Amino acid sequence: MKFNTIILLGALFLLTTLSYGQIKLPRLISDGAILQRDTDLKIWGWASPKEKITFTFKGKNYKTKADKKGYWGFNLPPQKASGPFKMTFKGKNKISVNDILFGDVWLCSGQSNMVHQLDIHDVIYADEIKTANYSEIRHFKIPNTTNVYGPQEQLEGGIWQKAIGEEVRPFSAVAYFFAKKIYEKYHVPIGLVNASVGGSRIEAWIPEEGFKAYPNVQKIIEENRDPDFLKTLDELNKKQPASTSQPSDNGLIGEKKWYDPTFVPKNWRRINIPGYWEDQGIRDLNGIVWYRREFTIPDAMVGKEAKVYLGRIVDADEFYINGEKVGNKTYQYPQRRYKVSANILKKGKNVFVVRVTNYGGKGGFVPDKPYYLFTEKDTIDLKGYWSYKVGQVFNPKKRNSISEKEDQPRIRRMNYRxxxxxxxxxxxxxxxxxxxxxxxxxQGESNTGNPKEYAGYMHTLADSWRTVFKSPNIPFIYAQLTNFMDVSYLPTESNWAELRDAQLKSLSIANSAMVVNIDLGEWNDIHPDDKKSVGERMALAGLKLAYNEDLVYSGPIYKSHKVEGNKITISFNHIGSGLMSKDGESISEFAIAGDDKEFVWAQAKIEGDKLIVWSDEVLNPKYIRYAWANNPYNPNFYNKEGLPASPFEIKL
Incomplete structure (x- = not known):
């Protein structure tokens, strides 16, 4: 989004929010809303200045008058879990809000792993979608919008949806499984207000007032709300070339495009799908690579609607069958699942073409993902050898000569997430x-580049949200990052491990709980399929913090230690009914170092409710780590309730 567009939208928004001519309600107070039970409620909205408003609920009238800016509000006394009800608001106009329930409402926020809908994971959760029949579990997705100028009064859209059949597809998968677990225990309506944005950083979710202790951040906020500064920044960025001029894609400029089924390929080479081209002889290439292969389609699939699963592709792709574009994605993270219309597949040979664009790192088809074409009864495996040809090579990016001068600061770019x-x-x-x-x-994946500041931001987020929502002790439940990327077989440094450690330290936030997910990730996907386990573990924490249930809701968390010679005895919180190795093998993923911080693998054994850790290679241990890697090989330390221990690092 361009800066001048944001400036214009901001100005328009200020005009619309300050010029109400009739009663308007906040988007959340709309048909199907769930309101929080057992607490005083604020019902609010806008109208003409000084306009008289009558609010009717359960046969009782409440009267008030809008202030000089058009704002009005009512205080509704606590309501038990119940419904459905109707609310009416009458002034110069009349508004009715129907099907209102009172229950428990949860604010769900973060980045893409909170965003990810059941629809994206509909293969693994097909039965969940098919059998969903929970009219009292409802989800409100806040539209993705930004504002650099200050807090808005009104959301830009959104509706309440019920967890019934196909309507459950847009639900956050994590939030849905959380709600389902709570609902099945108490049968109280559960509302999910989902304010999450893929790729977002934690700083984007913290109100300005929360940054009082961060003068550098305050400076950025002031700059961002200055239209002249934004305009200047926009102009400077336009002058800064993202890269040198790029040649055209040869696959699109010839007489016949390379996806044309009548195109005759010449000098194409062999390559395997799945796999990265960097691992198959195409070194240091950022650019566009075309893949092509002919498949013989059986008669039973001809004229039928089909689906294609192309795993994940780094970074962007366009997929063609017989010259027809079937689908495309513009970045690497979504799973490629495309529908094939009934008129595309033909009898005999069919030409499949994939145009892959990579902007950095390894490009190609991510291993250990599904690659096949299928109808209701038939399947064709798409893995194996294809032909490829490079259509375009991107030239390396060059730094702006202005920013290379010692007396000129590097031009910063706006990150709208x-x-x-x-x-x-x-x-x-x-x-x-x-x-x-x-x-x-x-959330946290987008902050792994600078994990040391994360614990402070977590405290700031929790404190500031509790302040703005006037709920100083509201339960704050968060997910620790899963395992991701290549497996580590040797002790290693890791930004992801540091971020997890910052999340662990954030347990000092009052009335908070952390859900450990070190066993739920996928090495090749930052968005693992197993959202159900995350949601249900969050529900365990919710049952403890919000509903005061007496249960074990966390795996072992480091508590204290004692050093005797080269052995460290470690005590833990949340041991439940006992400590165990999940797979019955020796406890693994512990590493020890001396003053030199050269870590070596350590041995570990359970003795009662404690763990003894040592290494004969380190006689005077000074540091100890557990599961300290992007993707530790086998973090098998659990409690007997089946919950994993959190990774940690301790200076002894």
Whole structure:
């Protein structure tokens, strides 16, 4: 989004929010809403200045008058879990809100792993979608919007949806499984308000008031709300070339495009799918690579609708069958699942072509993912050898000569998912009058580049949200990052491990709980399929913090240690009914170092409710780590309730 567009939208928004001519309600107070039970509620909206408003609920009238800016509000006394009800609002116009329930409402926020809908994971959760029949579990997805100027009054859209059949597809998968677990225990309506954005940084969700201790961040906020500064920054960035001029894609400029089934390929080479081209002889290439292969389609599949699974592709792709474009994605993370119309597949040979664009790192088809074409009864495996040819090579990027000068600072670029307060202003601030049972937070991947600051930001986020929602002790439940990327077989340094450690340290936030997910990730996917386990583990924490159930809701968390010679005896919180190795093998993934911080693998054994760790190679241990890697090989230390221990690092 361009800067001048944001400036214009901001100006228009200020005009619309300050010029109400009739009663308007916040988006969340709409048909199908779930309101928080057992607490005083604020019902609010806007009208003409000084306009008289009558609010009717359960046969009782409440009267008030809008202030000089058009704002009005009612205080509704606590309501038990119940419904459905109708609310009416009457002034110069009349609004009715129907099918309102009172239950427990949870604010769900973070980045893409909170965003990810059941629809994206509909293969593994096909039965969940088919059998969903929970009219009292409802989900409201806040539209993705930004605002650099300050808090908005109104959301830009959104509706309440019920967890019934196909309507459950847009639900956050993590939030849905959390809600389902809670609902099946208490049968109380559960509302899920989902304010999450893929790729977002934690700073974007913190209100400006939370950054009082961060003068550098405050400076950025002030700059971002200055239209002249943004215009200047935009102009400087336009002058800064992202890369040298790029040649055209040869696959698109010839007389026949390379996806044309009548195109005759010459000098194409063999390559395997799945796999990265960097691992198959195409070194140091950022650019466009075309893949081509002919498949013989059996008669039973001809004229039938079909689906194609192309795993994941780094980075962007366009997929063609017989010259017809079947689908495309513009970045690497979505799973490629494309529908094939009934008129595309023909009898005999069919030409499949994939145009892959890679901007950095390894390009190609991610291993250990599904690659096949299928109809209801037939399947064709797409793995194996294809032909390829490079259509375009991207020239290396060059730094702007202006920013290379010692007396010139590097030009910063706006990150619309990471600028301080930019998402809070647009996606949370408009409903701070709404009441919630608790907060579910799943975020951190976008902050792994600088993990040392994360624990401070977590405290700032929790404190500031509790302040703006006027709920100083609201439960704050968050997910620790899963395992991801290549497996580590030797002790290693890791930004992901440091971020997890920052999340562990954030347990000092009052009335908080962390869900450990070190066993739920996938080495080749930052968005693992297993959202159910994350949601259900969050539900365990919710049952403890929000519903005061007496249960074990966490795996072992480091508590204290004692050093005797070269052996360290470690005590843990949340041991439940005992400690165990999940696979029955020796406890693994512990590493020890001396003053030199050269870590070596250590031995570990359970003795009662403690763990003894040592290495004969380190006689004077000074540091100890557990599961300290992007993707530790076998973190098998659990409690007997089946919950994994959190990774940690301790200076002895």
């Amino acid at each position: 990471g600028e301080p307060s930019i998402l809070y202003n647009a996606m949370v601030a408009p409903f701070t009058n709404y009441s919630f049972k608790g907060v579910l937070w799943y």
